[in-house]
Amino acid sequence: MDNPSPPPPFKLSGSELWPSVRAGLGVLLLFAAGLWVARQYAEPLGATLAEHSAMGIAVFLVSSAVAVLLPMLTNLPLLPLAVLAWGPGWSALILLTGWVLGAGLSFVLGRHAQGAILRRFPSVQRHAEIDRLIHPRHRLLSLIMLRMTFPVDVLSYALGMFSRRTTLLENLASTAVGGAPFAILFALFPTLSGNAQWAVFGGSLLAFVLYTAWVLRRPEPASPPEGN
Template sequence: MTSNSRYKQIGSLVALALVFLIVSYFARQYSDTLAVIVRSGGVLGMLGFVLLTALFVIFVIPLDIAFLIPIGSVVFGPVPTALMSITGWTLGAAVAFSIARNLGRPMVERLIGLDRVLVVEKRIPKRNLFWSVVALRMTVSVDILSYALGLASSMPWSNYVLATVIGVTPFGFFFAYTGTLPFVLRIVSIVIAVAIAAFILLRYGIQREP
């Protein structure tokens, strides 16, 4: 991964963090109204949350963290929101991986384009792939990786799903609980998270072993 690519990813992380803070602020301000609207749907509201999260993953739209989680944390509480997010991310990742593995490049190109997928595909490590996926899942939510691995790796679907669950679980609980913190602590938590993710990207990136 080039320095420019890493800095672009860090810029994207900062932008998402800012949107998260803004949405979480207004979600807390209008929590009663949001609760009435969302809870009126009952179980369907929770199912919609999961399916929308999965769709965001499949179509590589990074709005789940920025919009869904802050609202979900206020309406449903942090634990249900974390569990729904983890379920949605895993479902979306599994579908994206399956699309790439079974339908190939033409379908991936139609859905999201190949340019970004090819960049990641060239950097897929040959060794310790399982734990590399776990580590990437802790810092990267947008699911280009699912398509790249489905196309270019021999990683079994079940292993990929397990690595995804392990990787996104701390991620899900962190953001779900962060959305409920006082605003100043929310800012501090997000700054720390972005700093850690930036360090990982700058220090390690996605290295391809010879």
């Protein structure tokens, strides 16, 4: 009996990438606005957050989870304020915890409320072949790489809806591992000097442009030979 051939590589077009690019640019602008506010009003904001620390942590944690559940929202403008109040370490941990919680809820909703999600967010349908991006023998590594390249607020819905082989535990673990570098980077960014911030921003932008160019220039998957 012939061994089944591996799934063909998945190719994204420019029109499929554009929503993610547009959303990423919007998040960067909002994050920059939050950074400016935190610097301009550091003393009064720091005093206020110190007086209401528990409430501030709860709001930041819940908003991090909600930002994953609702693709049109982001709480990254709050991150510079969180760093101002609790430092980069705790801020990164709270942010990542919220992402993991949100990813878990998104996965469960995708698994059990597919019809309602498609009616509300029909664009998720373009990820119906998400399993083609997951290597059958290296599933967790594939999911971690997807977590680091796909929008965090889309992937968990797509996995829950269209990937029957992916488990909730795999989704949570890949979110924690794949999201950790971004949570740390975002939390450390407000503590850097102006020149260092521009260097990180420029390097990240260059890496994203190179990755996007590589994705767009990948060859179309070859058709399997007939008669096998």
